[in-house]
Amino acid sequence: MTQSLFFFYFAGVTVLSSILTIGLRNPIHSTVALLSALLHVAGIFILLHAEFIAAIQIIIYAGAILVLYLFVLMLLNQKETETIVNRQYHLALFFGAVIFCEILLALFQSDFLQSNFLNVETPVLKATAGIAYNNTASIGVALFTDYILQFEIVGVLLLGGIVGALVLAKQTPTR
Amino acid sequence: MMIPLSYYVVVSALMFVIGLVGVLVRRNFLIILYSIELMLNAANINLVAFSSRLQSHDGQILSLFVITIAAAEAAIGLAIIVVLFRRRATTNVDELNLLKW
Numbered sequence: 035m036t037q038s039l040f041f042f043y044f045a046g047v048t049v050l051s052s053i054l055t056i057g058l059r060n061p062i063h064s065t066v067a068l069l070s071a072l073l074h075v076a077g078i079f080i081l082l083h084a085e086f087i088a089a090i091q092i093i094i095y096a097g098a099i100l101v102l103y104l105f106v107l108m109l110l111n112q113k114e115t116e117t118i119v120n121r122q123y124h125l126a127l128f129f130g131a132v133i134f135c136e137i138l139l140a141l142f143q144s145d146f147l148q149s150n151f152l153n154v155e156t157p158v159l160k161a162t163a164g165i166a167y168n169n170t171a172s173i174g175v176a177l178f179t180d181y182i183l184q185f186e187i188v189g190v191l192l193l194g195g196i197v198g199a200l201v202l203a204k205q206t207p208t209r
Numbered sequence: 210m211m212i213p214l215s216y217y218v219v220v221s222a223l224m225f226v227i228g229l230v231g232v233l234v235r236r237n238f239l240i241i242l243y244s245i246e247l248m249l250n251a252a253n254i255n256l257v258a259f260s261s262r263l264q265s266h267d268g269q270i271l272s273l274f275v276i277t278i279a280a281a282e283a284a285i286g287l288a289i290i291v292v293l294f295r296r297r298a299t300t301n302v303d304e305l306n307l308l309k310w
Contacts, residue, residue: 041212045220052224052247056231061239068243071224075250078220081212082261087253087269094276099246099283106287107239110294119234120303126233134226141218173266173273181270188277195281202288 037081044077059118061107065100072096086170217258225251238293238300242286249279 051071058064072095079088120126177185224247231244253272260268294300 038212041216045216048220049223049227052227055243055247056227056235056240061237064240064243068246071247072250075254078217078254079257082217082257084257084261084269087257087272090273090276091253094280095246095250099280102283102287103239103242106290109291110300112237112300118236118240120236123234126230130226130230130233133229134222137222137226138219141215141222173269176266177270177273184274188274192277192281195284199284199288202285203291 040077041081044074044081047071048074048078061112062104065104065107069096069100072100086173214258214262217254221251221254221258224248224254236301236303238290238302238305241302242283242290245282245286246279249275 048071051067051074054067055064055071058067072091076088076091076096079085079091228244228247228251231247232241235241235244253275256268256272256275260266260272290300293305297305299305
């Protein structure tokens with residue numbers, strides 16, 4: 035009972051903040067709405083017993099990425115525009131609704147919501163039976179054993195991101 | 210009481226569509242980047258929900274990688290915004306039409 039109460043709170047505020055993020059006129063207000071959405075997504079992660087991902091969500095998304103966005107937002111002195119949306123926004127809203135209905139249709143016609151799909155005994159559970167499931171230690175062990183190659187590739191990707199951002203934003207000397 | 214998996218998927222689908230509409234309708238480059246973050250978060254909700262229900266942490270590790278890629282994307286996107294603003298003094302994507310056909 036309490037769990038579903040928390041779920042509906044987190045889900046409702048997440049969706050509401052997402053709508054406010056794309057609907058508000060002032061970019062600073064949009065940033066605050068995005069912060070609220072990210073924090074409530076972290077709440078959903080905690081409800082799913084993914085505490086490590088929830089902590090990472092708060093530290094990296096709300097702590098680092100959003101602060102980066104705010105810095106750039108303060109750096110740029112944007113002029114006010116009277117319209118915040120494109121001319122074709124009716125079309126975009128219509129096709130957004132169509133895609134949402136399509137996702138729901140595909141969702142409720144597929145068989146993954148059947149109980150036999152969810153109660154299937156996965157081999158992954160047996161493989162990690164020695165380690166306590168779903169704490170930071172088990173994620174860390176999997177990250178440094180099964181996923182070590184992907185982990186290194188993501189590290190190289192981050193390095194490429196740093197170099198790319200530096201090259202792009204470097205002040206070229208005036209001729 | 211266990212929350213059904215479909216509830217999480219519906220919330221994720223709703224969030225993804227909101228992000229998609231945001232990319233399509235907004236004119237501010239920064240808000241378009243925010244909408245991309247919303248879509249990546251919707252994918253993360255799906256990944257974590259399925260990983261929790263299937264009792265496997267593979268989805269959580271994948272969502273960790275998604276968060277990393279979002280961080281890299283934010284850095285590159287903001288660098289592009291800064292360069293554009295220095296040259297054109299605008300963040301309105303409708304005025305940035307040099308590469309349009």
